[in-house]
Amino acid sequence: MRETFKLVDSGEFSCSLFQTCVPSFYERLGARVITNRIVNSLGADPEARPFWDPTIMVYPKTYDWPEGTIDLLGRGTETRGRTHMSRCDPLLVAAKAHGAQDAIVINAKDGIVVEKRVNLLCRFGCDEYGRT
Numbered sequence: 001m002r003e004t005f006k007l008v009d010s011g012e013f014s015c016s017l018f019q020t021c022v023p024s025f026y027e028r029l030g031a032r033v034i035t036n037r038i039v040n041s042l043g044a045d046p047e048a049r050p051f052w053d054p055t056i057m058v059y060p061k062t063y064d065w066p067e068g069t070i071d072l073l074g075r076g077t078e079t080r081g082r083t084h085m086s087r088c089d090p091l092l093v094a095a096k097a098h099g100a101q102d103a104i105v106i107n108a109k110d111g112i113v114v115e116k117r118v119n120l121l122c123r124f125g126c127d128e129y130g131r132t
Contacts, residue, residue, distance in 0.1 A: 002115075005029065005059055014100035015063040019053035021126035025118075032061035040072040054128065064098045 007013050020026055023033050033055055040050040050072055058065050123129050 001026070001029070001059075001118075008059055015065075016059040018057055018059070019051040020055050020057060021053045021128050022121055023055040023057060025121055025125070026057050026059070027061075029059070030061055031057040031059040034058050034065055036065075036067070037069045038072065039069065042073055066098060 001016075001018065004016050004018070008016050016031075017034075018026075018031075023031075027033075034057065036056070038050060038056060039047055043050060
């Protein structure tokens with residue numbers, strides 16, 4: 001996640017939206033929990049929660065995140081090795097309305113490199129480790 005946060009810190013992206021089972025770890029890195037209802041109306045179950053971890057966060061914590069329901073409208077499209085939200089996606093529209101220049105979705109299943117201690121923190125700090 002540090003590499004993702006560097007993209008935000010460098011100004012390439014305005015914020016990062018992600019899921020976790022260890023929010024206190026990411027709060028120490030400058031992220032905060034968001035409580036919006038998030039759906040994917042283009043998914044198999046349009047009303048289902050599209051995340052598997054219990055907590056959704058945004059980085060940086062000072063980012064002016066919109067209120068209300070967020071519809072991801074699918075997986076997005078991949079360019080330059082990153083999955084970007086569709087240009088007509090309400091999340092992107094809301095992010096741009098709050099000053100974002102761009103927004104991306106990073107699919108953790110595609111393989112995100114993290115420090116070894118993050119795995120240990122998840123393994124021993126999350127009751128859901130190995131179940132989700």
